[in-house]
Amino acid sequence: GAVVSQxxxxxxxxxxxxxxxECRSLDFQATTMFWYRQFPKQSLMLMAxxxxxxxxxxxxxVEKDKFLINHASLTLSTxxxxxxxxxxxxxxxxxxxxxxxxxxxxFGQGTRLTVV
Amino acid sequence: xxxxxxxxxxxxxxxxxxxxxxCNYSSSVPPYLFWYVQYPNQGLQLLLKYTSAAxxxxxxxxxEAEFKKSETSFHLTKPSAHMxxxxxxxxxxxxxxxxxxxxxIFGPGTSLSVIP
Numbered sequence: 001g002a003v004v005s006q007x008x009x010x011x012x013x014x015x016x017x018x019x020x021x022e023c024r025s026l027d028f029q030a031t032t033m034f035w036y037r038q039f040p041k042q043s044l045m046l047m048a049x050x051x052x053x054x055x056x057x058x059x060x061x062v063e064k065d066k067f068l069i070n071h072a073s074l075t076l077s078t079x080x081x082x083x084x085x086x087x088x089x090x091x092x093x094x095x096x097x098x099x100x101x102x103x104x105x106x107f108g109q110g111t112r113l114t115v116v
Numbered sequence: 117x118x119x120x121x122x123x124x125x126x127x128x129x130x131x132x133x134x135x136x137x138x139c140n141y142s143s144s145v146p147p148y149l150f151w152y153v154q155y156p157n158q159g160l161q162l163l164l165k166y167t168s169a170a171x172x173x174x175x176x177x178x179x180e181a182e183f184k185k186s187e188t189s190f191h192l193t194k195p196s197a198h199m200x201x202x203x204x205x206x207x208x209x210x211x212x213x214x215x216x217x218x219x220x221i222f223g224p225g226t227s228l229s230v231i232p
Contacts, residue, residue: 004159006159034219034220036222041227042224042225043206043222043223043224043225044160044206044222046219046220046221046222049219091157093159093160095160095220097218104150104162104165105210105220106162107152107159107160107161108159109158109159110157110158110159112157
């Protein structure tokens with residue numbers, strides 16, 4: 001299957017700082033990327049959908065000014081957690097889909113964010 | 117709107133026994149259905165997918181699932197459990213518009229334990 005690389009895999013930051021997470025499709029063009037958040041022992045909660053060159057579409061209840069998503073190219077999307085607080089600590093996972101590749105979404109390995 | 121339910125947040129089976137993980141979906145359009153597996157602190161790996169072809173779908177690691185439209189189900193089975201099958205399993209649905217912009221909606225997950 002196609003490869004989606006997510007970086008970093010683990011990050012610890014101080015409260016009030018911002019953290020950027022990258023999601024790259026390595027061998028295909030990702031027309032659409034999805035960002036999920038996962039709390040321990042829970043399912044994946046879709047945060048937003050980003051289409052290359054367009055503004056991201058956020059799910060209800062997700063603060064767009066808090067979680068900045070940029071999908072500037074067909075192989076890269078970034079999620080920036082701004083002014084992070086301890087309650088933002090979570091596992092963040094991206095996935096990518098490309099047109100012409102059926103409906104399968106390929107997932108990154110996730111980023112464990114800890115805000116202290 | 118689409119949604120997924122998974123009956124049983126936790127399932128335990130003995131090594132060598134049948135594995136049955138239940139998934140029911142709700143969709144107003146013909147769905148695409150997926151089963152993913154997640155190991156601790158990792159991303160998701162696709163086990164198998166249904167995309168309106170054969171209703172019995174075979175996946176990796178000996179897993180298979182059967183799409184039953186009349187029951188709106190897509191249960192995951194494996195004839196003989198292996199210790200390495202212990203993980204979290206997620207059923208997912210998409211297919212709203214059959215484009216790459218489709219959201220992938222996840223069920224709550226089922227944690228599978230395999231007893232030696």
